[in-house]
Amino acid sequence: MSSYRTHSKSGLPIMYLQDHKQALWEKFSEEYPNGMRRTAFMTRLQGSRFVYQDNLGGLCSECNECGYESFASINTIIDTHVEDEFSKEELTQKLNSLRRYMRREYIKDLKITSSGTPAHKSCICHCLSHSFGICNLQHFEICNGCVELFHFFDLIKNHVDGELHELLDDYLKKLISWLGHHARKFYLNTHVQVNLDELDEDGAVIIVDYKMRILPHTARETKSQFFGKR
Template sequence: MRDQKIKLWKKFEETFPNGMKKTSFMGRLANCSNIKYRDDIGGLCLTCNDYGYIPFESLIAIARNTFLQKDQLNSVLQKIDALKRHLRRGYERELVVNADGTTKHDSCISHCLPYAFGNCLENHNSRCSECDQFFEFFEFMHLYIKEDQIATLEETKEHLQYYLAHSTRKIYLNSQFKATLASLDEDGALFVADYKIRILPRSARETKAEFFGKRGWTLYTILMFRKKENCEELEIRAYDHWSTDTK
């Protein structure tokens, strides 16, 4: 989702090969009032949206209510922007998972996946200045904010820490998925089940007990990955499964 502008330009160039040049296209896209464009969007992950995007809006609001001088406010907003870039992009690039899905020790405690999963007993002698800015920023904000904003600031910090944990888990699980796919042979298959939606019956004037005691149907989509015979390509099939088991 980070390079959607480039993809949009490539699509335009393929459709209109004799049209405007790239510079003019990007300029008109930036000045277009009918299109709302954001460099960073939450995508379809609710956790990323709720814990990785909305908290920065809270930080900006706190900064605007705390720092009234323009120079101070701009400096704090720059710190927030730098922290946002690191948490959304830079942090994930620092995490290393081997091609076979295994992890290894990192001397920086912020980048050590075995330590994050509670399996590392080695020493961590180095520090990452970009990761440290997370804690330094909140210590800085505590020196200036009002008492009625402390609870909001602490809640925002907890949300961003949860987002870091979510990003770490996402990187690790994605690597496990890729490693499992790479190890598939002609006799094996990988199944991925994903919850989609639950259909509940509806009745008029139902009581609260009836509402919470409903039993319905749950829809799952199951993807099956298997390697084609005498070929390195993967065969992918999707199956929809309706379940009446609500336990």
Template sequence: MSSYKTDNKSGLPVLYLQDHKQALWKKFHEQFPNGMQRTSFMTRLDEDLGELCMTCNECGYSVFAKIEKIIESHVTDPGIRKELVNDSQILKQYLRRDYTKQLQIDDMGNAIHIPCVSHCLRHAFGDCNQDHPKICQSCESLFEFFVKLQNNLDIMHYQDFEEYKKQLISFMSHHARKTYLNAQLNSNLLQLDSDEALLIVDYKMRILPKSARETKSEFFGKRGWSLHSILIYTKNSETQNLNIQAFDH
């Protein structure tokens, strides 16, 4: 018996929780009409999901938390402190949600050239010989943010800021890779014939006690029983709809 949560209407496994955020909010709001508002709910949901990925946690969320802690502790001017924290929040939202929306991949899984070098996956793969005359102000704000930090904080923090900047660039690279790889799955599913099957095999989870929030490094450092999961995609020859089966071992 599969441990995947299934959709009530279709009976299919819920593969990506991100695709069902609106459904989760609707269910929560119906059960707790006087509870937190939608924006707070979505923010909390993103934070809870985000820390499950070690790269996102170490190169993204933890970095912003450390930066904001430095700002709160060492910037004495309340106006500048508020401005820097606000800049940090805006940058975090862009890198986490909006950056990947700028990347373009066609239905066949091929990266598309974009005039902005920060958004051109072909350039990132070393496979683009076209010009990139445009500059994304949102991406440039990453570097401007650290310049502003250095202008308002002591030199003792400069080395940490350089490391944090490198980590956030790695955070962007991680999201770019994830976006490209997800597109490859969609491309393969589009090309799937009725007499073919696509199998995805991976270790999904472990059966063990866990804290409310923990990173993957903490999670995989514990002993437990790992579930080896297989997703099998097939296509109905008449309706062209995908059939999905999930098996845990």
């Protein structure tokens, strides 16, 4: 994610806060009981050079394109092409919980060992080891959360014209890439932490902003992938 921005007034880099200001204050005052006072601390954090992480949406082009834009387009399809009010409501609701799942819940079940090696999970969409192509264990299931992604597209296809199916397959593909993006982010973030934990007085951690690609593996092919094979 390229989030390098500078504060226009001071020209200094924007700092992203890891937590709410109150939580940061509590942590700070615990660690430095004789440090600066609360008011001074809060005043320092004020101003646009410090941005809470939650406001990061839109900075990452992958999240913007695969996440936000796809969801917006699918919403438009529901609005304009699904006639039955009940189904419209149901699809909108399912789409919202799908987005919540993908943004917040999905990464909670990813696993990396304490030494930073990607670990196996029985849900194929959650097996980081499989996404690196190094898993030789069986994946018997897709977990309840991940399977909703495929269920949603099956469901919406029942309600819209066949002409739109190919377009919907494209969105499914984008959302799968978005899951991959979250997995990648999780993997990289964990690695930074592992490296920091191993840091000794003579070492340094250098973070290079480059694009790493883990190709997504899925248990099911979309229709266009299937027909594209011939």
